[in-house]
Every structure is written in structure tokens, then in C-alpha cells.
Amino acid sequence: MKVTLFAAVSVAISGANAAVGMWQQCGGINYTGDTTCVSGAMCYKYNDWYFQCIPATTTTSPSSTRSSSSSRQSSSTSTRSSSTSSRSTSTSTRTSSTTTTSPSATISPLHDIAVSKGKQYFGVAVDSNELANATYKVLLDDRHLWGQMTPGNKMKWDATEPSRNTFTYSDADALVVWAQGSGKEIRGHTLVWHNQLPSWLTNGGFNNATLVSILQNHVTNLVTHFSGKVKTWDVVNEIFEEDGSWRSSVFYNTIGEYFVDIAFRAAAAADPNVGLAANDYNLDYGGSKVTAYVNLVNRLKSRGVKITQIGSQSHLIVGSMPSYSTLVSNYNAFVATGVDVAITELDIRMTLPVTDALLAQQRKDYNTIIRACMAVPRCIGMTVWAYSDYYSWIPSVFSGEGAALPFDDQLKPKPAFYGIVDGLNGITN
Structure with a gap:
């Protein structure tokens, strides 16, 4: 238009x-x-x-029409509270429709702006079904808008090793080919997580030695397969509880805390050039969980284990954001250990129905976290967990909540989008 x-x-x-x-x-x-x-x-x-x-x-600028699709699965559980499994296979009821006053808007190139300000990328999470939606894909393809891609689900254990030592990469490969063709760097997500594991693994009753071998084999296969294509891997995901204690999982319960060392060492051996991260939610607020990751990085480094980044998922709630200074302080706590930090799964949800006041607050909240990352030189990039409310995982997991992303379910930019633009430019909303 x-x-x-x-x-x-x-x-x-x-x-x-x-x-x-x-x-x-x-x-x-x-x-x-x-x-x-x-x-x-x-x-x-x-x-x-x-x-x-x-x-x-x-x-x-591209126009948009809706098409049907299943809801996104997410690697996160909750913001500031515990939750059940984040997987969802149902089609979400999209009651979170929001509109803007501009029927067709020129979209600011978030990635280009971020890079011009010294960051490595502004990115987006993607799943295979989204590539089949031609309308949605118009903005998804834009390398100036998104310069990085994280597969939402197709690199997780259940998708890549559904039976022992049988690896399936077709869906993940398709995402990688698309990302490379549209000029996006790739974040591998995720090698070791307590969730979305195949039943052969969780119910196998493996002893320590056998599970160590299975873990090493899985990590080595994935990292080798995508060597030279993936820029950074989320090696471990959500390994600590809110109080900083170890999360119960088949890996921790059988191997102990050294499953983390084993996974990182296997990944580094398979691709010496790839970045290696630990990723988790609720690292935005400080406290015991942040301390646990700071201590983890220091322990790994003291044992000669390569770790290059902490990923802060940042699944947040409108009006319940940590302050700008708290965010900056937490990022700097990670940087002080000698690693980079990245915002890896950003969305900021609200209680429905959507109101103008909630949209205005959401804009301020997005602006706050983007400005915080921009203020920390080693906060290297930001990724939203899908770009449109149409594909958000929130409604299928958090009843009565949604509208968490910078574009509405009609693929139009919301006030939050402009909050991001201002944040990238250092402008406070």
C-alpha cells in the first residue's frame, strides 16, 4: 500500500x-x-x-490476513511463579485481538537499528507451521526487521531423537535453510531440558553411566549436525528453581550437577567455535536464581568448562516489570563473570481483555527492558518469542492472559512495537 x-x-x-x-x-x-x-x-x-x-x-508495506494454525510451544514455564508443562498442542482461542489506528504501517527495521547501535541482532522465534503461513511470513522473511532466529521447538530432544540413537532433523533443517536464506543467524534451542523429552528417555530407568553416554551422544550429534550453522546453543535450559536450588530432572536426579559440565564439554568438543549458553526465566528480578547462575558460571570456568553466555528468557507481565536499574544490575552481574548476556524469549503478557491503558503500559514495559539491554555493552541481542499475538503460546498456558507480543493477531504493530523502537534509540517512554 x-x-x-x-x-x-x-x-x-x-x-x-x-x-x-x-x-x-x-x-x-x-x-x-x-x-x-x-x-x-x-x-x-x-x-x-x-x-x-x-x-x-x-x-x-506488507498487508496481512489471518490464517489458521496451531499454537506455539514454549520452553518457559512461568513468570515469578511455578507452572505446569509449557507444551501445548491445542489451537489457542484468540480472544486477544488488538488493533492499531494505522491500517497499514511502515515497519521500522528493528535488527538494523539494533546493529547500528552496537548490538549483534534483534531476533524472533519461529516454528515450522509459521513458514507455511504466507502472510505471516512476509514480515518474518524481512532480514532488516529480524536478524536472528530461534527455533521454537524443532531442535528439542523429542523432535530430534524420538527413539534412542535415531535422529530426525528434517523440520529443524528446514528452519535452518530458511533462516540462512533470509539472512538470519541461528540460535540452537535447546540441548538439555527437563521438558519435552521422549518417553524412552524419561521412563528408561538408565543408570548413571548409561545416561551420561546418552547425554553425550545426543549433544554431540546435534551440535555436529548444525556445526557452522548455529551461532550459539542453549546447552542447558531451566536447570534451577526460583530459590536457586537444582531443578529435579532425569539428568540431575541420575547424574547430579555434573550433567551440566558433561553437556557443555560435549558441545564444545563437537563445535569449538560455537557459543554456549545457559538459559532460564525469571532472571530479570534478581535474587537467588541470578546468584545461582553467577555461581554456576564461576564454577564451570574454574573447572575449565567453556560457557560464553547467559540467556534471560524474559517472559514478563505488563505492569509487573523489574525496574530499569534492576535489569541493568542483573545483566552486569552475569557480565562480571566474563560471559555475554542476551534476552532470548521476550514477551510481556497482560490480563484480557485488552485495554488502551494496558497497551500503553505494555509499551513502557517493552521500552524499559530494551533500554536496559542497550545500556549494557555485553547484552548482545534481543529475541521476541514470535512476533505476533496470533502465534503466542501465552493463551494456551496462562488462562485469561495474552496479547504479549509487539504485533497484534492481525499482524499490525501495537504500541509495544514503537516502545521497542524507542528503546533501541535510547528514548524513554
């Missing part, structure tokens, strides 16, 4: 000293800053509240 310019807000391109930078806000209700964009940009009205400097040559 044609980009519509509004005479009241379209401004002449000039070399004014106070010109607004590309992709930054240049107008809107209660906005008090400059309205003149830098050379090569124009001030475009998305809605009454938000005008933005965009390239003057932009003329089109």
Missing part, C-alpha cells in the same frame, strides 16, 4: 541542527521535541500518538 503523508506533519527535509534522527519520534500527542527529520527522511504519522522519521523513499 502507498505510504500516506499527512500535510500537518510532513516536514521539509532540512539540515537543521536539531534534526531528528532516522527511526526516531518526530511528533504525536504530548510530544514536545523537534519535528524536522535528518536529510533523507520524512516524518510519517502512524497514529495520533506516534510520528516517526522514516526513509523518504519508503513506499510500501
Whole structure:
């Protein structure tokens, strides 16, 4: 569709000293800053509240229609509370529909902005069924919007080793081929997790030595298969409880805490160049869980085990966010151990129905966490757990909650999207 310019807000391109930078806000209700964009940009009205400097040559943006699909499975359980299994195979009831006042908007290139500000990427989680949705895929393909991809489920144990020592990679391979073709780096997710395990493994009754062999074999096979394609692996996922104690799992209960060392050593041996991460939720708030991961990194390093990153999933709740300073402090606690940090599964859910007030708060909350990552040089990138509410895992797991992502279920950007853009540009909402 044609980009519509509004005479009241379209401004002449000039070399004014106070010109607004590309992709930054240049107008809107209660906005008090400059309205003149830098050379090569124009001030475009998305809605009454938000005008933005965009390239003057932009003329089109993808339109969208809905198509049916099953709901996403997630590797997370809860935010600030325990939960049952996060798997869902049902089709979610999408009562979380939200709309914006702009029927067609030019989409700011989140990845390009992030890279221009010193980050490695802005990314998105993807599952195979989403690639079959041609409308959804229009924005998914955009390498300027998303520069990184995390497979939601197709690299997990039940998907890749459904029976012992029989590996199936077709679905994961398809995602990798697509990601490479659309210019996205790939995060492997996940090698060792207490959830989404095949029954042969959980019910096998294996002794210590046998389970160690199974673990080494699985990690070695996956990392070798995707060597040179995956940039970073989530080697272990959700291994600690909220109080910092070890989570009960077939691996911990049989092998003890050294299952973590074994997994990291096997991954490093299979691909010496790949990044290796531990990933978990509720690392945003500080406390015992953050301390447990800081201590884990220090122990692994003291034993000569390679670990390069902590992944903070960041499944959060509108209006219940940790403060900007708390987020920065937690990220820096990980960085102080000598590893990078990344936001790996970001979404911020709300209690339905959606209201304007909740959308406004969600925008502030997204803005807060993005600014926090931008403030920490070794917070290397941010990934949203799908980009649209249409494919969110939240409604199928948290009853009465949803609308957690920056695009609504009609694939239109919500206020949260503009909060992200501002956050990348260091602007506080």
C-alpha cells in the first residue's frame, strides 16, 4: 500500500541542527521535541500518538490476513511463579485481538537499528507451521526487521531423537535453510531440558553411566549436525528453581550437577567455535536464581568448562516489570563473570481483555527492558518469542492472559512495537 503523508506533519527535509534522527519520534500527542527529520527522511504519522522519521523513499508495506494454525510451544514455564508443562498442542482461542489506528504501517527495521547501535541482532522465534503461513511470513522473511532466529521447538530432544540413537532433523533443517536464506543467524534451542523429552528417555530407568553416554551422544550429534550453522546453543535450559536450588530432572536426579559440565564439554568438543549458553526465566528480578547462575558460571570456568553466555528468557507481565536499574544490575552481574548476556524469549503478557491503558503500559514495559539491554555493552541481542499475538503460546498456558507480543493477531504493530523502537534509540517512554 502507498505510504500516506499527512500535510500537518510532513516536514521539509532540512539540515537543521536539531534534526531528528532516522527511526526516531518526530511528533504525536504530548510530544514536545523537534519535528524536522535528518536529510533523507520524512516524518510519517502512524497514529495520533506516534510520528516517526522514516526513509523518504519508503513506499510500501506488507498487508496481512489471518490464517489458521496451531499454537506455539514454549520452553518457559512461568513468570515469578511455578507452572505446569509449557507444551501445548491445542489451537489457542484468540480472544486477544488488538488493533492499531494505522491500517497499514511502515515497519521500522528493528535488527538494523539494533546493529547500528552496537548490538549483534534483534531476533524472533519461529516454528515450522509459521513458514507455511504466507502472510505471516512476509514480515518474518524481512532480514532488516529480524536478524536472528530461534527455533521454537524443532531442535528439542523429542523432535530430534524420538527413539534412542535415531535422529530426525528434517523440520529443524528446514528452519535452518530458511533462516540462512533470509539472512538470519541461528540460535540452537535447546540441548538439555527437563521438558519435552521422549518417553524412552524419561521412563528408561538408565543408570548413571548409561545416561551420561546418552547425554553425550545426543549433544554431540546435534551440535555436529548444525556445526557452522548455529551461532550459539542453549546447552542447558531451566536447570534451577526460583530459590536457586537444582531443578529435579532425569539428568540431575541420575547424574547430579555434573550433567551440566558433561553437556557443555560435549558441545564444545563437537563445535569449538560455537557459543554456549545457559538459559532460564525469571532472571530479570534478581535474587537467588541470578546468584545461582553467577555461581554456576564461576564454577564451570574454574573447572575449565567453556560457557560464553547467559540467556534471560524474559517472559514478563505488563505492569509487573523489574525496574530499569534492576535489569541493568542483573545483566552486569552475569557480565562480571566474563560471559555475554542476551534476552532470548521476550514477551510481556497482560490480563484480557485488552485495554488502551494496558497497551500503553505494555509499551513502557517493552521500552524499559530494551533500554536496559542497550545500556549494557555485553547484552548482545534481543529475541521476541514470535512476533505476533496470533502465534503466542501465552493463551494456551496462562488462562485469561495474552496479547504479549509487539504485533497484534492481525499482524499490525501495537504500541509495544514503537516502545521497542524507542528503546533501541535510547528514548524513554
